[in-house]
Amino acid sequence: MNGLLVLIPVALGLGLIGLAAFFWSLRGGQFDDLDGAALRIFVEEEEEDDTP
Amino acid sequence: MTEAAASLIERDFAVPDIRCAGCIAKLEQGLVRDRRIAAARVNFTEKRVHISCTPDAETPELIGAFSLLGFEAHPIGDGPAEVDGGASDSRALLRAVAVAGFAMMNIMLLSVSVWSGASGATRDLFHWLSAAIALPTVAYAGRSFFRSAWRAVRHGRTNMDVPISIGVLIATALSLYETATHGPHAYFDGVVMLLFFLLCGRWLDSVMRDRARGGVTALLRNMGTGAMVVGADETSRWVDATALQPGMVMLVAAGERLSADGVITGGASRIDLSLLTGESAPQEVRLGDPVHAGTLNVEAPIRVRVTAAGADTAIADIARLMGEAAQGKSRYVRIADRAARYYAPAVHTLALLAFAGWMIAGAGWHHSLLIAVAVLIITCPCALGLAVPAAQIVAAGTLMRVGVLVKDGSALERLAEVDRAMIDKTGTLTLGRPVATNLDEADTTARGLLLALARASRHPLSEALTRDLTVMDVMPVAVEAIRETPGFGVEALWEGQRVTLGRPAQPADDSALATELAVDGVPAITVRFADALRPDAAETIAALEQAGVAPTILSGDRAAAVAPVARALGLTAQTGMSPQDKLAAIARQAVAGHKVLMIGDGLNDGPALAAGHASIAPGSASDAGKNAADCIFLGDRLMPVVQAIRVARRTQAIVRQNFTLAIGYNVIAVPLAFMGYVTPLVAAIAMSGSSLIVVGNALRLKGAAR
Numbered sequence: 092m093n094g095l096l097v098l099i100p101v102a103l104g105l106g107l108i109g110l111a112a113f114f115w116s117l118r119g120g121q122f123d124d125l126d127g128a129a130l131r132i133f134v135e136e137e138e139e140d141d142t143p
Numbered sequence: 144m145t146e147a148a149a150s151l152i153e154r155d156f157a158v159p160d161i162r163c164a165g166c167i168a169k170l171e172q173g174l175v176r177d178r179r180i181a182a183a184r185v186n187f188t189e190k191r192v193h194i195s196c197t198p199d200a201e202t203p204e205l206i207g208a209f210s211l212l213g214f215e216a217h218p219i220g221d222g223p224a225e226v227d228g229g230a231s232d233s234r235a236l237l238r239a240v241a242v243a244g245f246a247m248m249n250i251m252l253l254s255v256s257v258w259s260g261a262s263g264a265t266r267d268l269f270h271w272l273s274a275a276i277a278l279p280t281v282a283y284a285g286r287s288f289f290r291s292a293w294r295a296v297r298h299g300r301t302n303m304d305v306p307i308s309i310g311v312l313i314a315t316a317l318s319l320y321e322t323a324t325h326g327p328h329a330y331f332d333g334v335v336m337l338l339f340f341l342l343c344g345r346w347l348d349s350v351m352r353d354r355a356r357g358g359v360t361a362l363l364r365n366m367g368t369g370a371m372v373v374g375a376d377e378t379s380r381w382v383d384a385t386a387l388q389p390g391m392v393m394l395v396a397a398g399e400r401l402s403a404d405g406v407i408t409g410g411a412s413r414i415d416l417s418l419l420t421g422e423s424a425p426q427e428v429r430l431g432d433p434v435h436a437g438t439l440n441v442e443a444p445i446r447v448r449v450t451a452a453g454a455d456t457a458i459a460d461i462a463r464l465m466g467e468a469a470q471g472k473s474r475y476v477r478i479a480d481r482a483a484r485y486y487a488p489a490v491h492t493l494a495l496l497a498f499a500g501w502m503i504a505g506a507g508w509h510h511s512l513l514i515a516v517a518v519l520i521i522t523c524p525c526a527l528g529l530a531v532p533a534a535q536i537v538a539a540g541t542l543m544r545v546g547v548l549v550k551d552g553s554a555l556e557r558l559a560e561v562d563r564a565m566i567d568k569t570g571t572l573t574l575g576r577p578v579a580t581n582l583d584e585a586d587t588t589a590r591g592l593l594l595a596l597a598r599a600s601r602h603p604l605s606e607a608l609t610r611d612l613t614v615m616d617v618m619p620v621a622v623e624a625i626r627e628t629p630g631f632g633v634e635a636l637w638e639g640q641r642v643t644l645g646r647p648a649q650p651a652d653d654s655a656l657a658t659e660l661a662v663d664g665v666p667a668i669t670v671r672f673a674d675a676l677r678p679d680a681a682e683t684i685a686a687l688e689q690a691g692v693a694p695t696i697l698s699g700d701r702a703a704a705v706a707p708v709a710r711a712l713g714l715t716a717q718t719g720m721s722p723q724d725k726l727a728a729i730a731r732q733a734v735a736g737h738k739v740l741m742i743g744d745g746l747n748d749g750p751a752l753a754a755g756h757a758s759i760a761p762g763s764a765s766d767a768g769k770n771a772a773d774c775i776f777l778g779d780r781l782m783p784v785v786q787a788i789r790v791a792r793r794t795q796a797i798v799r800q801n802f803t804l805a806i807g808y809n810v811i812a813v814p815l816a817f818m819g820y821v822t823p824l825v826a827a828i829a830m831s832g833s834s835l836i837v838v839g840n841a842l843r844l845k846g847a848a849r
Contacts, residue, residue, distance in 0.1 A: 095265075099272065103249060110245045114238065122237075127187025133164035134171075 151181055151195045156216040158209065161190050166214070173212040180208060188354075192216070202369065203381050233349035239284040240346050243339040246280035247332070251827070254332040258824045270322040270329045277331040281315055284338050287345065303483040303528060306490045307341060310519040317516050328513065333520050333826045340834050341528040348532040348552055351539050355550045370395065370402045373446065387452040395440045395447055398603045403436050404456045409446030413656075415439040415603075417569045417674075419746050420699045425656060437746055437765065441603050441656070442646075443631075461722055461746055465771055468726060468754035477553050478798060479531045490522045497817050510819075517821040521812045526833040530801035533841035538794040541847050546777040547759075547787045554773035557757040558791035560738045564687055565729065565755070567743035568698040568705055572680050572712070574779060575744060575763055577607045577656055577672035582615065585660075585668050591620035593660055593670070596633045596644040599625045604658050604672060605633070605644070632658070676708065683781040684712050690788055692740065697725055699747050725751035742784060744768050759784055793847045801837045808833045 116122065161167065167185045170192055174183035179200035184193045196205065202218050209216035253269040261269060288311070292304035311334055318329040369383045370393040379394060384402040387393075392408060395401055413425040416438050425441050428434060434447055436456040497518045501511035535552040542549055549555055569575055585593065594617050597608040622635040622642065632645020640663045647659040647669050656672040677683075687694050696716035698705045709716040717728060729751055732739045741748070741755030744764035752758040752771035760772035769775055776783040812829050815821050821829075 095268075102252065103276075106245050106249050110241060113241050117234065117237065117241075124186045124188045127167065127185060130164040130167060130187060134168040 150198055152198050154194055154196060154205065154218065156192045156194065156205070156209065156218055157190060158185075158192050158214050158216045159190055160214055161185060161187055161192075169212055170209075170214065174208055177208045179204065201381055202383070233346060233353050236287070236342060236346040236349055239287070240339065240342045242280055243284040243335060243342055246276050246284075247335045247339045250276055250332045250335055254823065254827070257329075266327070267322070267325055270318075270331075273329060273331040274319060274322050277315065277318075277335055280335055281311060281338065284335075284342060285311055288338075288341070301483065301487045302480050303487070306483075306487045306519075307337070307523060307528075309491070310516075310523045311337065314516050314520055317512060321513075328823055330516065330520060330823050330826070333823055333830065336827060336830055337520065337523055337525055340525050340830070344529040344532045347536045351532070351536045351549075352551045354543075355539070355548050384452070387449055389449050389451060391449045393447045393449060394444065396444050397440055397442055398601055398606075400439050401434055401436050401447065403447075403449045403452040405434055405447035405449045405451075407432050407434060407445055408448045410443055412440055412442040412445045415441050417575060417745060422569070422700050422704075424704065439603070461749055462767065464722055464726070464750040465753045465767065468750045475553060475557060477531075478556055478795075479527065482527065482802065486527070490519065493522060493813060493817075494518045500817075501819075514816070514819045517819070517826065518813065518816040520826050521816045521821055521829060522809055525830050526805040526808065526837045527802065529834050530805060530837045530841070531798055533838050534794050534797045534801060534844060537841050537844040538790050538847065541845060542774075542783075542787055542790055545783055545786055547783045548775045548777075549787070550773050550775075554757060555791045555794050557738075558740070558773065558788055559795040561692055561740035561757050561788065563732050563737040564692045564694040564740045564742060565697040565725075565732075565751070566694055566714075567745065567748050568696055568700055568708055568716075569674060570744040570763060571742055571748075571761060572696070572708055572781070573674045573676055575674060575761075577604060578675040579608055579611045580671050580673045580675075582611060582670065585670070587617075588620065589660060589668050590615070590617045592622070592637060592642055592662075592667075593617075593644065595619035595622045595637075596625070596635060596642065596660070599635075600627050600633050600644075602632075604656060607672060608658070608670065637662075676711065677779055677781045679780050679782050681712055683785055684714065686782070686785040687788075690785060692788065697728055697741075697743075697751070699725075699745070722747045722750045726754050729754050740788070759787065790844070790847045794844060797841060797844055801840055804836055804840065805833065 121128075158170070161170070167187060170185050171183050174180050174192070174194060179197045181195045181197070183195075185191075186193065192209075194205070206216050206218070250273045253273050257266055257269050285308070288304045288307050291302065292308035295302045295305055314330045314334050318331050318334070320326075321329050369381055370387065371379045372382045372387070373379045373392045373394050382391070387403045393401070393403070393405065397412070407428055407430055409430070411427070411429045414428050414434055415425045416422050416435075419435055419438055428445070433450070434445075436452075494515045498511045498515035501514050502508065506514075532552065535555050538555060539549045539552075566572055582590070590612060593608060594612040597605040597612070598619065599605075620637065622637045625633060625635040627633045628645075632643060634641060634643040634645075636642070642663075643661045644658060647657050648661075648666060657669050658672075659669045660667045684694055694714055696705060696709055696712075696714050696718075697720060698716060698718050699720050699722075700718060702716075702718040705716045705718045717724075720728070725748065729739050729741065733756070738756040741751050741758040742760070743752055743758070744761050746765045746767045748760075749765070749767040749771045752760060752768055757774075758772045759774045759776060760768045762769075762775055762777040764772070764775070774787055776787070808829070812821070815825070
């Protein structure tokens with residue numbers, strides 16, 4: 092019974108962290124362009140040094 | 144620097160041609176080289192580009208920046224509110240799904256311990272914890288159901304949400320009572336799981352609508368983005384279509400669409416009316432002739448004095464007609480709601496019967512209520528709520544891969560019911576753009592010269608010629624000193640000779656479009672253009688007939704122009720029809736009990752597209768046509784129309800199977816619930832089991848378009 096008092100809040104807390112992370116990423120626009128994200132790994136970043 | 148950053152404005156552009164990672168890189172890195180553009184971000188899914196630019200950057204300049212990179216861009220107007228309205232709707236649903244999913248997993252965790260034998264104080268603790276998670280979840284995630292159910296009840300109607308809301312509320316209240324009185328069974332897990340599955344269905348439905356809407360926005364050309372207006376002192380500036388005023392003088396280049404009604408005050412040209420009236424042959428216009436918004440200037444630059452703009456144009460009349468015609472369609476009741484009409488009363492009667500039966504048998508009100516709630520939970524249309532959207536979103540995804548955009552689920556349902564097809568000619572059965580008809584008369588040198596000259600010009604006929612010659616693998620010959628004279632054509636030097644491509648010296652006898660290639664003033668060949676049939680029109684008509692959909696032609700063009708097409712396809716045709724006539728033709732079929740599929744592209748088809756039981760427009764259609772149609776097919780082939788009907792019918796079959804499955808499951812589960820054997824454990828298994836089966840069945844539609 093004592094174990095439960097620790098484990099249940101831990102389980103709930105982890106779940107809540109996951110939920111909060113999902114909301115955060117949703118607000119940050121990470122789900123706005125799902126197909127584009129898959130393609131962006133092929134995009135070569137332009138060299139930053141030639142623009143001073 | 145900070146001042147400059149603060150004054151940047153944000154604009155959105157639809158760019159339909161974004162296809163690969165290369166396009167993303169080209170756009171994002173290329174656009175920022177323009178000094179007016181500070182940042183660019185591509186959204187691949189919605190095929191649009193979001194840019195931050197300085198306030199002095201005008202729309203045509205920004206579009207110019209896109210075309211420098213080889214992309215066609217269309218500004219998305221100042222009305223992002225309506226576009227984003229739908230997106231935020233599905234985002235709110237996704238948030239509710241996430242909350243319900245989180246709650247479901249945690250309550251299930253606690254419930255499993257209760258089912259595996261927790262008792263006494265531990266069971267009470269777990270029940271209280273479940274209640275603490277479930278109550279806020281029901282309040283948050285159940286809002287959309289409660290709101291919609293309340294709306295229906297207040298108007299004396301019932302829908303799927305009424306039994307859901309009643310079931311959820313009663314089950315939650317009873318579980319709370321059970322928890323408080325140390326009872327053995329609490330249905331918190333069932334309630335939250337129910338909400339989770341139903342929200343998944345809702346969310347899928349909403350995602351499908353968003354995706355199609357995104358596709359359609361990307362296709363909309365934003366009719367009449369504006370015009371070059373010439374001032375009194377001969378200076379010209381760009382004026383947005385909304386700011387055009389009667390009395391202004393527009394400069395309309397060849398290949399440009401008119402943004403307002405007006406009268407020609409300078410130049411003479413030919414105007415393509417096909418989107419407005421369905422007429423395929425361009426009309427000659429001279430000084431003083433009236434011209435209409437939405438028509439295309441094909442030959443030479445003209446000056447037009449605006450007589451009516453915006454809501455006063457001839458187009459606006461058609462728009463009004465379209466609004467009235469669309470009202471008929473809004474009366475269509477979706478299959479899930481039709482089912483709910485019988486389902487909801489049946490569920491409530493069953494639950495009441497269970498309660499009354501056990502009361503009469505002397506079980507006491509507490510026990511009777513418990514059984515009634517078990518009946519409510521087990522009959523709740525969990526699988527039903529998922530059955531329809533799951534099948535429809537898989538079908539819409541399949542159709543999108545073959546190039547058909549479906550606007551929403553109800554479009555698929557209506558498409559499956561059609562038994563008559565009325566097809567517009569210009570732009571629908573035909574390609575709606577000029578195609579060179581006698582290129583085989585030209586020898587290799589002439590072809591090479593034609594391509595070399597044509598590709599230097601943006602004139603509609605030159606573009607048609609370039610496209611046709613490129614397909615034939617023609618190599619252009621080398622020419623020098625290319626020069627384009629507006630209103631005449633292109634000229635250049637070839638091996639010391641002067642070659643020209645332009646208006647024929649002797650005008651053609653009929654009104655057909657033609658262009659002439661001349662070497663040193665001697666005509667070499669006159670290329671004629673005609674509006675060609677789509678490559679697979681005949682096959683498509685045959686396939687339609689085979690599918691039990693009888694096609695006829697409904698055209699605004701003259702009988703003489705329609706006859707060859709009708710003969711080639713073996714169809715009957717009604718010709719010279721105004722938008723009102725087309726509406727009347729559809730109404731006659733509807734009265735006779737037929738369900739009409741309208742296929743058309745023009746502005747003049749808009750009302751008919753809105754009125755048809757279902758409607759499809761090609762991607763090259765007018766904006767009004769694309770807005771009014773239920774589905775849009777891309778590309779030159781007409782076959783996607785038949786594929787769409789086939790997939791819609793298969794979807795309907797799957798939906799019916801899913802209904803049968805759901806009813807079959809109820810036939811087994813309801814008697815069990817009636818007898819009081821349904822504990823929360825059994826309810827959880829039954830609910831998730833039936834949902835999985837229904838979704839699995841829907842996934843079979845993945846290959847349906849093949």
